[in-house]
Amino acid sequence: MIQAHLKKRLHGVNGEFNLDVNFAVAEGELLALFGDSGVGKTTLLRCLAGLEMPEQGCLTVNNQTWFKSFHQKTIPFNLPPQQRHVGYMFQDYALFPNMTVRENLEFALRKGSDKKRVDELLAMMSLGELQHRKPETLSGGQKQRVALARALASEPQLLLLDEPFSALDDAMRSHLHDEVLRLQQHDGMTAIMVSHDVGEVYKLANRVMLMEAGQIVIQGSPAEVFSKGQTSGKFRFTGKILAIEAMDVLHALTVLVGNQIVRVVATGDEATLLHVGDSVLLVSKAFNPMVLKLEK
């Protein structure tokens, strides 16, 4: 059980704002932090890991105090990162450049741990072939897998993941979603993950907190948080208009949704309000889409 009540002044692109959060995470829960860039998600992870110190508040993990702003009168208590037993995956990976992939993972193992865990993680991340390479020779997606494996290597009681799957292709991302979920549940790890991917949050998280300007604005199950909209359409996606073409009395819109291109029909009146490059919400009734199973 984590209980966090943390405050810290942050400098954003639009001036100063306060990170001010108060939340709890149950043991074994996977919590997602969702929100635009620069709202304080990474700072929150860094405060939990002990890499940054909040200005006010307290943080307890399984009844152990990790941070307390007025511990002895005005002197704060801040447990050093190495004593927190946290697995942290950095957004920029922060791999040790002088160590091979295997050495990066072995370094993160807890003293006395079985080295078999490194082999398991290398296999799970499909990194076996690359284990003796140095990070500088790896692609972005490969580095991200090493960073994820290293965060998992120490069997942490708290796993902190900063956009852990963002550089991966769809097949690898889907595979690692399954593997990380399996490992997190097997080891009973509590995990907090920053993600910008709604699908990922749906698939992995028990709960999601939507953050804006340092505050938690909504929290709940992914279904509760993401279905709060203004229409009853259940089939809704945001996309960007790539092309608008007239045809008869209607217009064909070409829209980029995620990494897929779709074509939809708009009426003339609608099309006059739209321009190439506009963001749009595509909404349909839940009854309309036909569902075809894909062969694996």
Next chain:
Amino acid sequence: MNKLTGRIAAIQCNSHMSLVDVVIGSDTLSATLLETPEVAEYLKIGNRVSLLFKETEVSLAKNLTGLISLRNRFAVTVRSIERGDILSAVVLDYAGKTLTAVITTRGMDRLQLAIGDEVEALVKANEMALSYDL
């Protein structure tokens, strides 16, 4: 997108689905939704909502007789017609409100639609979405 605003008059629901009746003037139109009042707070009798439906989901009929399963049928007057090769847009007056039906030009010709004609508009309840102001 066609939009008609009214108030919720009745809600019939099972565990996941609701059939919502909305009073628009002297007509009651229905929408089937994959949500229930338990999870969708706006689904309350008396609440003001708008029915949204796409122009291409509106059918038109003249002198329709017999039984039909469609829940939503209402009298409209043809105000203008924009004729295309395959599809045509028929602008309709519904008790002072403007709606549009996009139907095949072939279908329009079969009905011999002309400006001023009084016809019936038909929309399946499945095709009706609801929007609401928080």
